[in-house]
Amino acid sequence: MSGNAFLSLTTEEKQRALSELGELKATLASRGLFAGTSGNLSVRVGEYRPEQFHFAITASGKDKSRSTPEDFLFVDQDGKPAESTALKPSAETLIHCEIYRLTGCGAIAHVHTVYNNVVSEWFWERRAVPVHGVELIKAFNIWEEEASIDIPIVPNYADIPRIVPEVTERLDPRIPGILLRKHGIYAWGRDVQEAKKHLEAFEFLFEYVYRWELLQGSRR
Numbered sequence: 001m002s003g004n005a006f007l008s009l010t011t012e013e014k015q016r017a018l019s020e021l022g023e024l025k026a027t028l029a030s031r032g033l034f035a036g037t038s039g040n041l042s043v044r045v046g047e048y049r050p051e052q053f054h055f056a057i058t059a060s061g062k063d064k065s066r067s068t069p070e071d072f073l074f075v076d077q078d079g080k081p082a083e084s085t086a087l088k089p090s091a092e093t094l095i096h097c098e099i100y101r102l103t104g105c106g107a108i109a110h111v112h113t114v115y116n117n118v119v120s121e122w123f124w125e126r127r128a129v130p131v132h133g134v135e136l137i138k139a140f141n142i143w144e145e146e147a148s149i150d151i152p153i154v155p156n157y158a159d160i161p162r163i164v165p166e167v168t169e170r171l172d173p174r175i176p177g178i179l180l181r182k183h184g185i186y187a188w189g190r191d192v193q194e195a196k197k198h199l200e201a202f203e204f205l206f207e208y209v210y211r212w213e214l215l216q217g218s219r220r
């Protein structure tokens, strides 16, 4: 199909995306996951082709624990607003664009937590957080006995376009998430529910690794 696929979306399709994002935002906010306006969320709408797709994303710099009519806007595969709006998309929209382009996923959630920041620094030299044999790895649809995974870490830059090629290089199709060093986790899934499940699993695993490493250190 040629032309702008956004124009063929129905009001119901757009409303469903906004309401799913609103619900996820409220749930994560109730858990205190958007400290100091950090974090951003998006959900894809309509057809997907790597060279053309659209998604709804949180507006930049908002207090994500509040719910207002100006919380979200629609953008295209290049992060440009799909319709006329005074809102600015998340400053990190290009990272969402790249994750959609590489994975074809349906939704993305990004949060900053103390655990994800600490482990990203702790394991920076190996560019991945190793996790071994923890049951919750199954949340990523990895069912091997005593599975080992490496959650990739990429450098963080103030200039977001510089982060994009790092994501391109390090994203592992088996692992539905990527850590930005001393910044936060990006987690994705087929839809908002799966992105939420993956985000929760990552945060559990980061806390586990953090506590386990501390315990090991105290035993030495």
Ligand SMILES: CSCCC(=O)C(=O)COP(=O)(O)O
Pocket: 036, 037, 038, 039, 040, 058, 059, 060, 061, 062, 089, 090, 091, 092, 110
């Ligand atoms: C206040 S945290 C710095 C920006 C950031 O990392 C973030 O996740 C929120 O940025 P946004 O533009 O999406 O509000």
Ligand SMILES: [Zn+2]
Pocket: 038, 039, 040, 092, 110, 112, 183, 184
């Ligand atoms: Zn961020």
